[in-house]
Structure formats: C-alpha cells, structure tokens
Amino acid sequence: MQKILSYLRRAVQEYDLIENGDRIAVGVSGGKDSLVLLAALRAFQRFGLYDYQLEAITLDPQFGGVPTDYAPAAAFCQELGIPYHVIPTEIGKIVFDVRKEAHPCSLCAKMRRGALHDQAKELGCNKLALGHHNDDAIETFMMNLFIEGRIGCYAPKSYLSRKDLTLIRPLSFVPEREIIRYAKKQIPEIVKSKCPVDGHTSRETMKQFIYAQERENPGFKKRIFGAMRRANVDGWGGKTFIRNLADDDLSTNGKPERFHLLEAEIARRLKEGQYADLGN
Incomplete structure (x- = not known):
C-alpha cells in the first residue's frame, strides 16, 4: 500500500483532488481497481492530512435480469468501516435486451455515470471518486487517437456544473501492476464482472497492443503519458506543466x-x- 499511497498523494497534490470537508462517494464495481481505490482512500484518510468522509456506491446492472452477489465487496467495506450502498438498475436489460447494442460499452458507461452521479448527490456527496489508473489513461488516449483520430482523454479532475459534483481519479498515477500486486495480497475476494462482452472490447485490444509495444520498446507507456502531461491534454499537465x-x-x-x-x-x-x- 505504501507505493500506491505515494502515487495517490502525488495525484491529490498535483490536481487538488481532495479538500477538507469533502464528502466523497466512491464508485465500487467490486473489481480490483475500485476496491484498491477504496482501501487507498481509507488509508490516506487515516494520515489526517485532509478531513473527509467516504461513501461506497455500487450500481448493479443486473445482466440477464439476475442480481449480482456483492457480498465480497460488502464485507470489504465493513472491514474498512465505510458505508456501502448497492443500487439495483436495469442497465443490463436496456443495453443488451431492449436496445441490443452492437457496441454496448458507450451506452452502458453513459447510463452508469448518470446513475452514479444521482446517487452520489442523494448521499450528500460533493465528489465522486473513480478507480481509473495510469494504464487506463494511456489506453483511453491511444484509443481516441487510433479510433477517433483525435487528441484527448478523460480528465483527472472535472466539475459537473449541472450536478454540482466533482469527479476525481485518485489512482491516476498508479500503474496497473501495483494495483494487481496489492489486490492479490490484501483483497480476499473480488466480484467478477458478468458483462457479456467482458474481455472482448476495443479497450482490451488496445491493452494488448500497448503491452506488446512496451515489451518491444521499454518505456513506451511512460513516454506516452509524459507527452500527455507536457501537452496538458485535458488537464493532465497539472501544476507541473501549467504556467502563468x-x-x-x-x-x-x-x-x-x-x-x-x-x-x-x-x-x-x-x-x-x-x-x-x-x-x-
């Protein structure tokens, strides 16, 4: 956890992700990324650098009309002492049965974001933390470049004026390998995704492409992320690469x-x- 906390603290300071008095909702899918994020924010909270509260939220898409068993995530939250809320939805039914989307990821993500935002506000939260890590940012940048022909990525921090809610991504500097290492040692059980297209998406294809490039050209990911920061793509420059x-x-x-x-x-x-x- 020490390495992860070092990366997290750097992101918090670089992008001003957390402030005193924040009430932070954490989006929890039950997978490794969101559970490691939850554990890291709880550990960071104990340092006493910032005074903030945490709420964990899970949206159950109910793929195939069947509720998902989130007992492992619930037990993990109880161990951390963080309130946990599971919200049943019909996202799975709408995306796969009603709309029958050929490329479902975009619609599914959009619906999940909207539902998460609403639930975070209902709980009185002013911020919503998501578990995207450093590899996610690089993959998103590369997908936008290769597939859409544009330079762009999601932002490490963004304010939603319509919801009066700030999205933060505290794991933005954490390599996925560190998350995997910690999850294997410290998280008893993760909730496996029941999404019908899990592992067969454009993101998985890009992940494999980047993996191959990193093997052939060590430092490939570091150079891509460095370019994103130096160009301040969607705010990734942070305090280091922004000047008056x-x-x-x-x-x-x-x-x-x-x-x-x-x-x-x-x-x-x-x-x-x-x-x-x-x-x-």
Missing part, C-alpha cells in the same frame, strides 16, 4: 530556464564551429 504566461521571463523567451541555458550553450558551440562537420 504573465510570469514568463522575456529574456528566456518564455521558456523554462533549463531550455534557455541549453539554447545558449548550443549557440556558443555553433559560434565556435564545434558542429561544423554536420554541414548546413
């Missing part, structure tokens, strides 16, 4: 000092003819 243009030093042409010094050094070497062998 009014504070720029005109003598450095608005560039960070390290780049200005590098340019000066290159100019000096060019003047001395050190790069003459490179030609024009």
Whole structure:
C-alpha cells in the first residue's frame, strides 16, 4: 500500500483532488481497481492530512435480469468501516435486451455515470471518486487517437456544473501492476464482472497492443503519458506543466530556464564551429 499511497498523494497534490470537508462517494464495481481505490482512500484518510468522509456506491446492472452477489465487496467495506450502498438498475436489460447494442460499452458507461452521479448527490456527496489508473489513461488516449483520430482523454479532475459534483481519479498515477500486486495480497475476494462482452472490447485490444509495444520498446507507456502531461491534454499537465504566461521571463523567451541555458550553450558551440562537420 505504501507505493500506491505515494502515487495517490502525488495525484491529490498535483490536481487538488481532495479538500477538507469533502464528502466523497466512491464508485465500487467490486473489481480490483475500485476496491484498491477504496482501501487507498481509507488509508490516506487515516494520515489526517485532509478531513473527509467516504461513501461506497455500487450500481448493479443486473445482466440477464439476475442480481449480482456483492457480498465480497460488502464485507470489504465493513472491514474498512465505510458505508456501502448497492443500487439495483436495469442497465443490463436496456443495453443488451431492449436496445441490443452492437457496441454496448458507450451506452452502458453513459447510463452508469448518470446513475452514479444521482446517487452520489442523494448521499450528500460533493465528489465522486473513480478507480481509473495510469494504464487506463494511456489506453483511453491511444484509443481516441487510433479510433477517433483525435487528441484527448478523460480528465483527472472535472466539475459537473449541472450536478454540482466533482469527479476525481485518485489512482491516476498508479500503474496497473501495483494495483494487481496489492489486490492479490490484501483483497480476499473480488466480484467478477458478468458483462457479456467482458474481455472482448476495443479497450482490451488496445491493452494488448500497448503491452506488446512496451515489451518491444521499454518505456513506451511512460513516454506516452509524459507527452500527455507536457501537452496538458485535458488537464493532465497539472501544476507541473501549467504556467502563468504573465510570469514568463522575456529574456528566456518564455521558456523554462533549463531550455534557455541549453539554447545558449548550443549557440556558443555553433559560434565556435564545434558542429561544423554536420554541414548546413
């Protein structure tokens, strides 16, 4: 948990995810990501850096018209001392039986988000925490690029003005491998997804593509995420890569000092003819 908490604290500070007095609803599917998020937020709460409350919410899609057994998630929440709420829905029926969607993920996600937002507000929460980790962000960015032909991703923090609700993703810096490692050791049982298309989606295809690229080109994921941050794609730059243009030093042409010094050094070497062998 120490590594996960280090990543979580960094995200909280970088994006101002948590403040004193927050009442945070945590979306819990029963899978590894959401349960690790719940455990991490509870552990972070005990540090006393921020005064906030937690509520755990599960939306049961009831795939095939059958309620899901969330007893393992309920037991885990009880162990952590976090109130747990299971909300039955007809999302599974609408998506697969009524609409019969050929590509159901988009509609399912949209309906789940809406229901989660409403339930969070009913519980008096001002924030909703979701369990997306670092690999999720990279996959989403790559899917948007390859499939939709655009540069974009979900944001680590976003405010929904219509709901007066802030979405936060505290695991944004946590690699999936760390979540898997912790879940295997510390979470007694996860709730397996009963979604009919689980494991057969565009996201799973992209996950495998990225995995192959990482094996062939170590550091591939780190470079992709670094590019997202430096370009401040959908707010991923955070405090590190956002600057106030009014504070720029005109003598450095608005560039960070390290780049200005590098340019000066290159100019000096060019003047001395050190790069003459490179030609024009």
